[in-house]
Structure formats: C-alpha cells, structure tokens
Amino acid sequence: MTSRHDTAAPPAKGGAAPGRPPAGDAAEAERKRARLSRRWQRDMRWSPYAFISPFFLLFLAFGLFPLIYTGWASLHTVELTAPTDMTWVGLRNYTRIFDDEFFWNAARNTLTIGIISTVPQLLMAMGIAHILNYKLRGSTFYRVAMLAPYATSIAAASLVFVLLFGRDYGMINWVLNLVGIDNVDWQNEHWASQFAVSSIIIWRWTGYNALIYLAAMQAIPQDLYESAALDGASRWRQFVHVTLPSLRPTILFTVVVSTIGASQVFGEPLLFDANKGASGGSQHQFQTLGLYLYEQGWINQHLGRASAIAWTMFLILIVIGLVNSLISRRLRASS
Amino acid sequence: MTSTLTKPPADPVPTPPRRARRAKAGRAGGQMHAGPLAYGILVLFTVVSLFPLVWTAIAASRDNQRLAQTPPPFWFGANLFDKLQIAWVDANLGEAFLNTTLVAGTSALTIVFLSTIAGFAFAKLRFKGRNALLLIVIGTMTVPPQLSIIPLYMMVAKLDWSDQLQAVILPSLVNAFGVFFMRQYLLQALPDEIIEAARVDGASSWRVVWHVVFPVARPAMAVLGMLMFVQTWNDFLWPFLVLTQNGSPTVQVALAGLGRGYTPDQALIMAGALLGTLPLLLVFAVFGKQIVGGIMQGAVKG
Numbered sequence: 001m002t003s004r005h006d007t008a009a010p011p012a013k014g015g016a017a018p019g020r021p022p023a024g025d026a027a028e029a030e031r032k033r034a035r036l037s038r039r040w041q042r043d044m045r046w047s048p049y050a051f052i053s054p055f056f057l058l059f060l061a062f063g064l065f066p067l068i069y070t071g072w073a074s075l076h077t078v079e080l081t082a083p084t085d086m087t088w089v090g091l092r093n094y095t096r097i098f099d100d101e102f103f104w105n106a107a108r109n110t111l112t113i114g115i116i117s118t119v120p121q122l123l124m125a126m127g128i129a130h131i132l133n134y135k136l137r138g139s140t141f142y143r144v145a146m147l148a149p150y151a152t153s154i155a156a157a158s159l160v161f162v163l164l165f166g167r168d169y170g171m172i173n174w175v176l177n178l179v180g181i182d183n184v185d186w187q188n189e190h191w192a193s194q195f196a197v198s199s200i201i202i203w204r205w206t207g208y209n210a211l212i213y214l215a216a217m218q219a220i221p222q223d224l225y226e227s228a229a230l231d232g233a234s235r236w237r238q239f240v241h242v243t244l245p246s247l248r249p250t251i252l253f254t255v256v257v258s259t260i261g262a263s264q265v266f267g268e269p270l271l272f273d274a275n276k277g278a279s280g281g282s283q284h285q286f287q288t289l290g291l292y293l294y295e296q297g298w299i300n301q302h303l304g305r306a307s308a309i310a311w312t313m314f315l316i317l318i319v320i321g322l323v324n325s326l327i328s329r330r331l332r333a334s335s
Numbered sequence: 336m337t338s339t340l341t342k343p344p345a346d347p348v349p350t351p352p353r354r355a356r357r358a359k360a361g362r363a364g365g366q367m368h369a370g371p372l373a374y375g376i377l378v379l380f381t382v383v384s385l386f387p388l389v390w391t392a393i394a395a396s397r398d399n400q401r402l403a404q405t406p407p408p409f410w411f412g413a414n415l416f417d418k419l420q421i422a423w424v425d426a427n428l429g430e431a432f433l434n435t436t437l438v439a440g441t442s443a444l445t446i447v448f449l450s451t452i453a454g455f456a457f458a459k460l461r462f463k464g465r466n467a468l469l470l471i472v473i474g475t476m477t478v479p480p481q482l483s484i485i486p487l488y489m490m491v492a493k494l495d496w497s498d499q500l501q502a503v504i505l506p507s508l509v510n511a512f513g514v515f516f517m518r519q520y521l522l523q524a525l526p527d528e529i530i531e532a533a534r535v536d537g538a539s540s541w542r543v544v545w546h547v548v549f550p551v552a553r554p555a556m557a558v559l560g561m562l563m564f565v566q567t568w569n570d571f572l573w574p575f576l577v578l579t580q581n582g583s584p585t586v587q588v589a590l591a592g593l594g595r596g597y598t599p600d601q602a603l604i605m606a607g608a609l610l611g612t613l614p615l616l617l618v619f620a621v622f623g624k625q626i627v628g629g630i631m632q633g634a635v636k637g
Binding site: 044045048049050055058059063066069084128131132136140144145146148152154155157160161171174203206207212214260264266271290306 | 539568591
C-alpha cells in the first residue's frame with residue numbers, strides 16, 4: 001500500500017528551499033531551483049491523493065468490488081465446494097428464496113428482533129444520558145461501567161446469556177420464580193426466545209448509545225434551558241421541548257446505525273442455541289436473515305442463493321435509508 | 336454482527352469547533368444536580384451492565400453439578416483457576432490469543448496510520464474533488480461490510496487463504512470511521528500556521544505528516560487505536576467463516592466452539608468467555624476515561 005506514496009511525494013532531501021542557491025554557476029543554480037520548484041508543485045498537487053488513496057484502494061478491493069460481485073454471483077449457481085465455478089441462472093435464486101417460507105420467517109424475525117432490541121435500547125439510552133447529564137458524583141465511573149458490555153464480545157456475551165436464560169436453573173427464571181412467575185422456556189418459546197436474543201443486543205449497546213446521546217446533550221447551549229425555565233417550563237417540558245428537538249440529528253443517526261446493525265444480527269442467535277446449528281432454534285423461531293444467509297451459503301452450500309439473500313438485504317436497507325432521509329427532510333422542513 | 340461497533344459520528348455536517356466550544360460555555364452555567372432517584376437508576380443500570388461479567392467469573396468457578404441447582408450460585412466456588420487452565424488448553428486459547436493479538440494489533444495500527452494521513456489530507460490539504468471524495472468516504476460507512484462476505488470468501492478460496500490471518504486482517508482495514516474521526520480531530524487540533532511554517536522551511540508533505548501531523552494527532556490516534564483494537568478483537572462473523580477451530584482461530588472463533596457438544600461443561604465455557612473478555616476489560620479499566628472521551632468526541636464533532 002505505502003509504496004504508492006513514493007511516486008507522488010518525492011523525498012525532501014535537500015529541501016525544496018527556494019532562494020538559497022549554492023555558490024557557483026548561476027545557470028546551474030537556476031536549473032536546480034526550477035527542478036526543486038517542479039518537485040514542490042508536484043508534491044503539493046499529488047500528495048493529497050497519495051494520502052487518501054490507500055483508503056480508496058482498500059475500499060475498492062474489499063468493499064465495493066465484493067458488494068457488486070455479490071449481485072453478480074446472485075444470478076448464478078455457485079456451490080460452496082467449488083466457489084469459482086459459476087453457472088448462469090438469471091433470477092432463479094431470487095424466486096427460490098421468495099418461495100421459501102423460511103426466508104419470510106427469517107425476514108419477520110429480523111424485523112421483530114430488530115424492533116425489540118432497538119426501541120427499548122434507544123429509549124433507555126436516552127433516559128440514562130439524561131441522568132448522566134446532571135451534575136453527578138463519580139460520573140466517570142458510571143460512564144466506564146456502562147461501557148463494559150461494549151468491551152464484551154458477541155461470543156462471550158451470548159454464552160453467558162444462554163446460561164442466565166437457562167430454563168431449569170437459569171438466574172432469570174429463578175428471579176421470576178421469586179415473584180411468582182413459572183419457568184419460561186427462553187430457548188424454545190417464540191416470543192421469549194426473541195426477547196432473550198434481543199436482550200443480548202440491548203445489553204451490549206445501551207451504554208454506548210447513552211454516551212452518544214450524552215455527548216449531543218452536552219452540546220446544547222445552556223441558555224436554551226434557562227429561557228425555557230424562565231417561561232416556567234418544568235423539567236419534563238424542557239426535556240421534550242429543548243432536549244429532544246436538539247437531539248434530532250443524533251437520534252436519526254442512531255436509528256440508522258441501529259437499523260443497519262439489526263438487519264445484520266448473526267452471532268447472538270447463532271450462539272443462543274449452538275446445538276441447533278444455524279437454524280435459529282428448534283422451530284426457526286429466532287433465525288434472522290443473517291443466520292438464514294449463513295445456513296443457505298455455508299450449511300446448504302448454495303453460495304449463489306446466499307448472495308441473493310445478501311442483495312435482498314442490501315435493497316431493503318436502501319429502501320429504509322430512503323424512507324429515513326425522507327422523514328428527516330420532512331422533519332427539518334417542519335422545524 | 337452488530338459490528339458497526341464504532342458508530343460513525345453523529346451528524347455529518349462538519350461545523351464542529353464552534354459547537355463544541357459553545358457546549359463548554361453552556362455547561363459552565365448552572366446545571367441541575369442529580370437527585371436520589373437519578374442515582375438509584377444509575378446504580379441499577381451499572382449493576383445490570385456489570386453483573387453478567389461478574390457472574391461469568393462466578394459460574395467459571397463452579398461445576399456443572401452446582402450450576403444445575405437452584406438458587407444459582409452468587410459467590411465464587413473453588414474451581415476458578417482449574418477451569419481457567421482447562422479452558423486455556425482445551426480451546427487452544429494460547430494460540431487464539433496470539434492470533435487475535437496479531438490480527439487486532441496489525442489492523443489497529445494500520446487503520447490508525449492510514450486514517451491519520453487520509454484525515455489530514457481531508458482536513459488540511461486543498462485538492463480537486465475533496466468534498467465529493469469525503470462524501471464518498473462517509474457514504475461507505477452505511478454499507479454493511481457483511482454484505483460482501485460471499486465474494487470475499489471466494490477470494491479467500493481462490494488465494495488459498497483460509498486459516499491464514501491475512502484473510503481476516505485485510506478486509507478489516509476498510510474503515511471510513513477512522514478517516515472521518517481523524518479528519519474531525521485534525522480540523523480542530525492542527526492550526527494552519529504550523530503547517531505553513533513547516534512549508535516555508537521547505538518541508539515536503541511527507542515531512543509535514545511526520546514531524547507536524549503525527550505529534551499533534553497522537554491523542555486521537557491512541558483513542559482510535561484502542562477502539563479499532565476492541566472492534567477487531569471482538570469481530571465474529573468473518574473470522575468464523577474463514578478461520579477454523581483446529582486451524583488458527585481467533586479468540587471469538589475458539590469461544591464459539593466451546594458451546595457445542597451434548598453435555599457441555601458450562602463452567603468451562605464461562606471460563607473461556609472470561610479469558611476472552613479479560614484483556615479488553617483490563618484495557619477499559621485502565622484507559623476507560625480516554626475511551627469514553629473518544630467516543631463522545633466522535634459523536635459530537637461530527
């Protein structure tokens with residue numbers, strides 16, 4: 001990667017120091033100066049591109065090209081065992097998926113797990129951020145502590161939560177028993193399992209989002225609150241009429257990022273019932289699109305079909321993105 | 336898979352310095368004190384955040400028999416060090432640690448280096464197409480890298496790279512967040528006068544980067560490096576696809592293998608999870624304040 005820079009940014013040996021000609025032949029000095037100045041100009045013009053080119057080269061090779069190639073592969077039959085042999089099949093992969101009830105099941109699960117994990121997560125993050133924005137003793141401790149889940153990997157977190165959500169001896173059912181609720185089968189019941197998988201996501205991300213919101217809250221000018229207080233607005237009304245509107249871009253942003261994250265959920269459901277492989281529970285009750293993609297591509301060995309799933313997910317994301325920008329534009333226009 | 340770990344900064348309209356400064360002035364004004372209810376909620380939330388981690392250690396110190404009783408254990412048993420040792424050997428964690436350190440270290444260092452020079456170019460150098468290119472950089476953040484795994488997998492197969500660490504390292508280097516993060520930092524932290532002074536002295540662009548940009552950017556580089564290290568350390572899907580448990584797994588891949596089997600040893604699984612998490616928790620314990628600052632900076636400065 002770095003070798004490219006050499007061509008664009010000539011070594012600075014001797015320095016492009018115009019106006020200090022070496023004693024001796026004037027014409028020689030003039031030539032030298034011209035050369036240095038050319039080099040200098042070349043440096044000024046091209047080194048910015050040299051500085052940004054590694055990023056773009058990497059993105060082309062490992063971001064854009066694969067993305068487009070996924071679309072190409074989705075129109076072929078490709079087997080995992082021979083990933084370079086491709087047979088053109090047109091849109092058949094797509095029709096196969098759309099006819100598969102498990103695709104729609106996975107799409108539904110992705111949607112519901114996405115909602116169950118994102119909405120409470122962002123609401124709680126907002127509340128926590130609001131509290132962290134008070135004058136607090138030991139605020140650094142709280143901030144670091146609630147970031148600890150973020151340092152925990154999906155694999156480690158999922159393994160622990162499987163135990164905590166155990167049907168017979170899990171901590172969570174034990175607590176529920178204390179308040180008179182019978183054991184819940186967190187792995188096999190439809191909604192309970194979706195909730196359990198979502199709770200792993202919520203646990204890992206709430207603190208992080210709270211910090212994002214907190215940062216945005218601290219950027220709100222204090223005089224807005226002061227004038228609201230002068231108008232007799234209660235704390236709650238200040239929150240609704242000052243804090244929330246100021247946070248609008250941040251909220252939209254976290255919604256977008258969480259949506260992308262939610263559409264990709266894979267590790268949590270995979271590990272939540274590791275013995276069921278990639279089926280996402282005995283009844284596929286928490287199989288997400290990410291997991292379905294993996295099952296089609298790596299268990300059933302149909303990489304072409306998996307590519308079609310990937311592109312369908314991509315198109316869904318684009319639609320969501322368009323809707324989102326439409327909403328945010330409307331919001332901006334109305335404010 | 337929520338590997339959008341480092342969420343890109345909040346609002347991509349770059350007018351940061353004024354906003355940040357105003358924020359500080361605002362905070363100096365009277366701010367509400369937290370009441371007991373606020374503290375109560377915070378403490379509860381902190382407990383919920385930390386409890387699963389503590390309980391990982393508790394469960395790791397027990398055995399299957401004790402974990403199959405109610406009430407579940409709330410305090411440490413005697414087996415912790417035995418289980419840690421067995422997990423270390425069984426899951427081949429020693430090699431996994433080495434692999435993951437190599438992967439995460441190489442990725443983090445490379446990302447920091449590339450992001451700093453690119454961020455510097457976007458923040459301080461004038462060139463044709465700068466704004467358009469910056470928009471593209473930001474745009475790439477919204478494309479989930481996971482959608483590219485199938486061609487990447489084909490590439491790996493073609494190059495015969497499965498179970499080789501570069502298969503994990505190279506794709507992880509695409510990181511628009513880092514570029515944007517460094518740009519936002521340098522925009523504010525690096526005065527134009529210093530660059531001009533260096534130019535007058537005849538420094539080439541590379542010298543400016545080496546002798547001016549890097550020293551100024553060091554704090555942001557450190558934060559970015561830690562964030563990227565955490566992200567790569569915890570990466571799951573892609574390493575899971577191209578590295579195998581018996582080949583050269585990362586820690587996460589090795590952990591995924593612990594949960595399988597007919598009657599898995601739960602304490603052993605917990606011991607593995609604990610070992611895999613411990614290095615990052617230590618990093619957070621030591622540099623927590625800086626990491627929190629970095630995340631919040633990234634959020635507002637956008």
